[in-house]
Amino acid sequence: MKFDTPAGTNPIDRMKVVGKPLDRIDGPAKTTGMAPYAYEHHREAPNAAYGYIVGAAIAKGRISSMNVADAKAAPGVLAVVTASEAGKLGKGKYNTAKLLGGPEIDHYHQAIAVVVAETFEQARAAAGLVRVSYARATGRFDLEEALKTAPLASGSQDTPPKPDRVGDFEQAFAAAPVKLDARYTTPDHSHAMMEPFASIAAWEGDRLNVWTSNQMIDWGRTDLATTLGMPKEKIRFMSPYVGGGFGGKLFLRTDAVMAALGAKAAGRPVKVAMSRPFLMNNTTHRPATRQRIRIGANRDGKITAIAHESGSGDLPNGRPETAVTQTRLLYAGANRLTSLRLAVLDLPEGNSMRAPGEAPGMMALEVAMDEMAETLGLDPVEFRIRNDTQVDPAKPERRFSQRNLVRCLREGADRFGWTRRNAQPAQVSDGRWLVGMGVAAAFRNHVSLPSGARVRLGQDGIVTVETDMTDIGTGSYTIIAQTAAEMMGLPIERVVVKLGDSSFPVSSGSGGQFGAGSSTSGVYAACVKLRDAVAQRLGYSSADAVFDGGKVRSGNRSTDLAEAARAGELVVEDTMEWGDLDKTYQQSTFGAHFVEVGVDRFTGMIRIRRMLAVAEAGRILNPKSARSQMIGAMTMGVGGALMEELAVDKRFGFFVNHDLAGYEVPVHADIPHQEVIFLEEVDPTVSPMKAKGIGELGLCGVGAAVANAVYNATGVRVRDYPVTLDKHLDRLPAVA
Amino acid sequence: MPNSPEISISRRGVLAGSAASAVIAATTAGAAQRAAPATLAPLPAPAPQPMPVSLTVNGKVQRLSLDPRTTLLDALREHLHLTGTKKGCDHGQCGACTVMVEGVRINSCLSLAVMHEGDTITTIEGLGTPDKLHPMQAAFVKHDGYQCGYCTPGQICSAVAVLDEIKRGVPSHVSVSLTDHPQATNIEMRERMSGNICRCGAYSNIAEAMAEIAGENA
Ligand code: FES
Numbered sequence: 001m002k003f004d005t006p007a008g009t010n011p012i013d014r015m016k017v018v019g020k021p022l023d024r025i026d027g028p029a030k031t032t033g034m035a036p037y038a039y040e041h042h043r044e045a046p047n048a049a050y051g052y053i054v055g056a057a058i059a060k061g062r063i064s065s066m067n068v069a070d071a072k073a074a075p076g077v078l079a080v081v082t083a084s085e086a087g088k089l090g091k092g093k094y095n096t097a098k099l100l101g102g103p104e105i106d107h108y109h110q111a112i113a114v115v116v117a118e119t120f121e122q123a124r125a126a127a128g129l130v131r132v133s134y135a136r137a138t139g140r141f142d143l144e145e146a147l148k149t150a151p152l153a154s155g156s157q158d159t160p161p162k163p164d165r166v167g168d169f170e171q172a173f174a175a176a177p178v179k180l181d182a183r184y185t186t187p188d189h190s191h192a193m194m195e196p197f198a199s200i201a202a203w204e205g206d207r208l209n210v211w212t213s214n215q216m217i218d219w220g221r222t223d224l225a226t227t228l229g230m231p232k233e234k235i236r237f238m239s240p241y242v243g244g245g246f247g248g249k250l251f252l253r254t255d256a257v258m259a260a261l262g263a264k265a266a267g268r269p270v271k272v273a274m275s276r277p278f279l280m281n282n283t284t285h286r287p288a289t290r291q292r293i294r295i296g297a298n299r300d301g302k303i304t305a306i307a308h309e310s311g312s313g314d315l316p317n318g319r320p321e322t323a324v325t326q327t328r329l330l331y332a333g334a335n336r337l338t339s340l341r342l343a344v345l346d347l348p349e350g351n352s353m354r355a356p357g358e359a360p361g362m363m364a365l366e367v368a369m370d371e372m373a374e375t376l377g378l379d380p381v382e383f384r385i386r387n388d389t390q391v392d393p394a395k396p397e398r399r400f401s402q403r404n405l406v407r408c409l410r411e412g413a414d415r416f417g418w419t420r421r422n423a424q425p426a427q428v429s430d431g432r433w434l435v436g437m438g439v440a441a442a443f444r445n446h447v448s449l450p451s452g453a454r455v456r457l458g459q460d461g462i463v464t465v466e467t468d469m470t471d472i473g474t475g476s477y478t479i480i481a482q483t484a485a486e487m488m489g490l491p492i493e494r495v496v497v498k499l500g501d502s503s504f505p506v507s508s509g510s511g512g513q514f515g516a517g518s519s520t521s522g523v524y525a526a527c528v529k530l531r532d533a534v535a536q537r538l539g540y541s542s543a544d545a546v547f548d549g550g551k552v553r554s555g556n557r558s559t560d561l562a563e564a565a566r567a568g569e570l571v572v573e574d575t576m577e578w579g580d581l582d583k584t585y586q587q588s589t590f591g592a593h594f595v596e597v598g599v600d601r602f603t604g605m606i607r608i609r610r611m612l613a614v615a616e617a618g619r620i621l622n623p624k625s626a627r628s629q630m631i632g633a634m635t636m637g638v639g640g641a642l643m644e645e646l647a648v649d650k651r652f653g654f655f656v657n658h659d660l661a662g663y664e665v666p667v668h669a670d671i672p673h674q675e676v677i678f679l680e681e682v683d684p685t686v687s688p689m690k691a692k693g694i695g696e697l698g699l700c701g702v703g704a705a706v707a708n709a710v711y712n713a714t715g716v717r718v719r720d721y722p723v724t725l726d727k728h729l730d731r732l733p734a735v736a
Numbered sequence: 737m738p739n740s741p742e743i744s745i746s747r748r749g750v751l752a753g754s755a756a757s758a759v760i761a762a763t764t765a766g767a768a769q770r771a772a773p774a775t776l777a778p779l780p781a782p783a784p785q786p787m788p789v790s791l792t793v794n795g796k797v798q799r800l801s802l803d804p805r806t807t808l809l810d811a812l813r814e815h816l817h818l819t820g821t822k823k824g825c826d827h828g829q830c831g832a833c834t835v836m837v838e839g840v841r842i843n844s845c846l847s848l849a850v851m852h853e854g855d856t857i858t859t860i861e862g863l864g865t866p867d868k869l870h871p872m873q874a875a876f877v878k879h880d881g882y883q884c885g886y887c888t889p890g891q892i893c894s895a896v897a898v899l900d901e902i903k904r905g906v907p908s909h910v911s912v913s914l915t916d917h918p919q920a921t922n923i924e925m926r927e928r929m930s931g932n933i934c935r936c937g938a939y940s941n942i943a944e945a946m947a948e949i950a951g952e953n954a
């Protein structure tokens with residue numbers, strides 16, 4: 001099915017199952033420990049041996065020699081595979097650095113060997129016996145330094161690396177009566193998902209089965225085939241449950257490659273999990289940014305000029321962190337400039353992490369907006385409202401398909417008690433706490449990817465959906481079941497959903513908040529076909545057949561849905577493809593974050609007291625799981641605002657705090673009750689589901705709302721994330 | 737090794753180093769490099785001999801013969817195939833591996849299996865099953881106290897144990913008094929749950945699930 005005209009009324013609009021806050025259908029399995037994650041397929045791959053990865057101890061240079069003899073001779077060891085034993089390997093399309101290094105080393109903790117043994121303990125001990133000597137080369141590890149000579153970069157392959165301009169920014173900025181010119185920094189972030197990267201590989205002749213933890217089954221399968229130099233049809237790639245990804249598991253990583261190579265060498269299934277202290281330098285991270293924002297406005301608060309420039313670094317042939325994207329679309333203003341610079345760094349690979357671009361970009365932009373509002377003497381909610389735009393500022397003929405940012409801000413302000421905020425910072429206290437409130441807009445574009453599904457109507461009347469879509473905690477199992485149930489007129493209990501298997505049709509996968517809208521649309525398309533097939537079997541005209549209450553009705557005839565499969569299971573398959581409505585309309589999601597913090601006037605310690613988000617993302621397919629996406633993102637935003645930072649060792653080129661003790665993320669004590677409100681909307685331009693993504697929207701802007709609240713509490717502006725107490729302690733209001 | 741950076745680390749540099757662990761890691765990397773001669777063989781360690789251990793897991797006696805280096809976590813996951821207990825870090829930093837030993841929660845990754853001879857262990861599988869959920873499991877489902885589900889068994893085991901700790905009067909860092917009986921307040925529960933990281937950020941919902949169960953028990 002191709003979606004190229006805005007959706008009219010369709011069965012989803014009945015909202016008997018879709019749109020209901022149903023419990024997740026995978027809940028009982030997850031809460032009882034019955035849901036199998038990557039490393040847990042002992043039934044399917046019995047007798048697996050254990051692989052343990054050895055990582056490079058230098059950031060850049062060469063291995064001059066490697067002694068694996070001791071490791072090979074260690075008790076229980078079945079095989080040791082290094083680059084020289086592995087032979088020629090390809091590099092996946094989505095990988096920047098090679099997944100098995102040697103003799104050249106591209107980054108610290110790049111995998112250089114896998115040791116396979118009978119037990120985990122033996123493999124780990126033997127891995128410690130691999131002796132490596134290196135010739136270290138000089139690496140580039142200092143972003144600040146490298147950006148001094150870094151060239152301009154482009155956020156996508158289709159656009160040249162040059163600044164994006166509308167009007168004449170320089171002239172308008174020079175002429176603006178009120179101005180801001182400020183610099184902001186965000187550090188490297190780690191996804192730190194709770195399930196470490198893990199894979200089990202089992203060969204059957206020249207066929208390979210891989211159970212892994214990956215958000216994008218088809219990308220992973222294709223890149224594994226490229227890496228191993230084999231046809232992808234011979235690989236079955238499976239991730240029925242993914243213990244968190246946040247972008248870190250968008251791509252093939254070395255666990256799958258090492259498991260496949262190890263299994264081949266050992267002649268039996270091999271399971272490999274990355275150790276926590278290894279995975280933070282071995283895998284990808286969100287790159288640090290250095291951002292400069294300039295805003296010029298008239299005294300009435302109308303923006304006349306806005307510029308956002310950002311620099312980041314990555315390995316050679318890497319990608320920039322596109323932190324300026326939202327600034328092209330979020331606020332009005334006739335004169336605009338955005339640009340990216342990309343420095344070459346020899347740190348581990350930078351890549352997508354939840355809301356790549358917008359997450360760090362909004363952390364800066366929405367603080368700049370707060371600063372500008374203060375300079376103008378305007379309330380920051382009002383300042384944003386005054387600069388709302390209903391069109392793409394670069395192409396005024398192109399409207400937003402739907403944009404209720406103003407409503408999000410107004411409703412949020414209302415619910416949060418924003419009028420109680422004192423615009424003058426450092427005025428409100430509650431015992432030892434200085435109390436402040438902050439606001440930020442939330443913004444993230446909607447994206448659709450082609451997505452396929454197979455649906456079966458069994459003789460028992462059960463509808464089974466099969467798609468290689470993944471559920472990374474997002475609720476895919478449940479919203480897909482809701483979609484099929486709604487389409488086929490069944491209660492959700494009569495739908496079975498099977499995900500994360502390359503033997504199912506290729507879906508959008510999970511990422512870029514495209515998963516929910518795309519994958520349910522694929523299921524919608526397949527269900528339209530199934531409805532036709534059912535009608536045909538029953539001799540109904542599919543145009544007027546009504547699927548409801550487990551029955552199919554047409555005129556005054558009515559039949560049990562199961563009846564259509566009496567003569568044999570019905571199986572159909574379809575893929576949703578997309579026209580160019582996203583060119584006609586700018587399709588985005590919006591929201592507003594409100595945060596109240598307390599700052600200890602004596603120690604500078606920051607605590608979150610209240611959080612509220614109001615969000616607009618078209619139809620909300622399941623308000624319960626969508627709300628969880630929001631609160632989870634808000635929690636991650638608190639992490640980015642207050643604690644998360646990969647500390648770079650600029651001499652040796654690695655992230656120092658590479659475990660969960662050193663890389664701090666929010667814990668229970670950091671997060672109070674969180675409130676989320678969804679605007680009741682549908683967006684017929686995006687898909688027949690009329691739903692947009694929500695998983696990243698919740699992260700965009702929340703960090704800035706926290707930082708703005710801290711400023712409102714203390715009167716000290718910190719522009720370098722994370723906002724930790726050492727950065728404002730010496731400037732806090734005097735304690736009487 | 738001319739110009740190799742580790743030579744420039746002075747003692748002053750070490751003392752002034754903003755991140756002590758950076759210095760340690762760096763010098764270790766350097767040392768590995770200097771110790772490069774690949775001929776220098778390490779002393780062969782004697783192969784560890786398996787040791788017998790018997791555990792009562794979820795009411796069932798399990799007799800195992802284990803490499804003494806095996807953690808309780810790996811004994812459960814890899815030997816008994818009770819994979820509900822998760823490994824998030826293997827270093828006591830995340831709580832995903834929380835189980836109850838003799839009714840008290842521990843990080844099973846920080847404990848060797850052979851230390852638990854004769855111990856009674858309850859894992860997530862011992863609390864309830866999909867058809868017969870433990871009330872805390874049901875509350876997690878109802879309040880959506882999870883997303884990816886990977887931290888969830890640890891959260892649930894901790895949640896059950898936390899309510900029991902409060903009931904038994906064990907104080908915490910945020911308890912107002914060390915002698916008065918603590919109450920299952922939001923802040924008391926959040927403090928005690930803080931060793932269980934949820935990167936999906938389900939905390940607010942977990943707190944609600946726990947409050948519901950705490951309220952029922954009160
Ligand atoms: S796995 Fe034990 S605390 Fe993380």
Ligand code: FES
Pocket residue numbers: 194243244473881882883884885886887888933934935936937938
């Ligand atoms: S549910 Fe994913 S880490 Fe907690």
